[in-house]
Amino acid sequence: MSDLPPFHGAIIDAIMGHAGRATLPFQQANRAEQHATAFWFNELVEETDEGSVIRQYLVTAGGRTRYDIAEFTLRPKLCAPAMSAGKLAMTGFAEGWIHLGDLGVAVMPDTALYEHAARKGWSWTTDEVTDGVAATEEDIAALDGTPVPAYLLGHVDDDGNGAREQAVVVGEIVRTDEDGVRWVGTLPRGCVGAPVFIGAGLGENSFKLVCVGVALPGEGPHPIATFDRIRTALLTLAPERRDLAPVVTITATAAAVPESGSVEPKRRWWRRRG
Secondary structure, three states, X not given: OOOOOOOHHHHHHHHHHHHOOOEEEEEEOOOOEEEEEEEEEEEEEEEEOOEEEEEEEEEEEHHHOOOOOEEEEEOHHHEEOOOOOEEEEEOOOHHHOEEOOOOOEEEEXXXXXXXXXXXXXXXXXXXXXXXXXXXXXXXXXXXXXXXXXXXXXXXXXXXXXXXXXXXXXXXXXXXXXXXXXXXXXXXXXXXOOOEEEEEEEOOOOEXXXXXXXXXXXXXXXXXXXXXXXXXXXXXXXXHHHHOOOOEEEEOHHHOOOOOOOOOOOOOOEEEOOO
């Protein structure tokens, strides 16, 4: 791998501040197979005087969703009141996903997850990959064929105890005309479906955090479904399918403050500290 950017540590801080509570590990229940990571995404519908109107989805690799019963691993920081880490089983799992054409990506309107929490007397306390951080066509076009340092936020399954700890996997991505965007090399087990980020330099001492897209299954270099294409695919969904996703208005005062207090969670660009 090439040298890390001078703001390597600040990029990881920004990822954790913006999306540290956005990821959710899952697998096929009872058989301990199809380990993957999903994450929450806020699709921007419109900006109003009251705030941002968004649709909320859970996003992952479509190839990891084709079975009936799934098991999610819950982290205490995703729940209020906080619970010890536990498991959430979901039946009818495959039917809950909307597959976005041939992108290899599936999205789940998260109404069922919110309804489950309400029935059990708790609520989700998550972050989301926001529309402002999700890559645009211009962001993808700026990847010019040279390997770029990249950061995947996923849940590794490497110890066999089912803990599925969250990890920032550091590597590289590259874009070519023939293969699109790919992760250079292989990924740890459990990280398919996770979001992949870069820190795009803005000159001087600042950078822009960009969520390039979703890591997909693959042999060797993993393909990445980029957010410019995901956003377009969401717009082409039939209205009745789009309406399954809950619509939420986020006001300026509702933005969460990260635990570290060092990074504003919903801002698109960051300045290197020091």
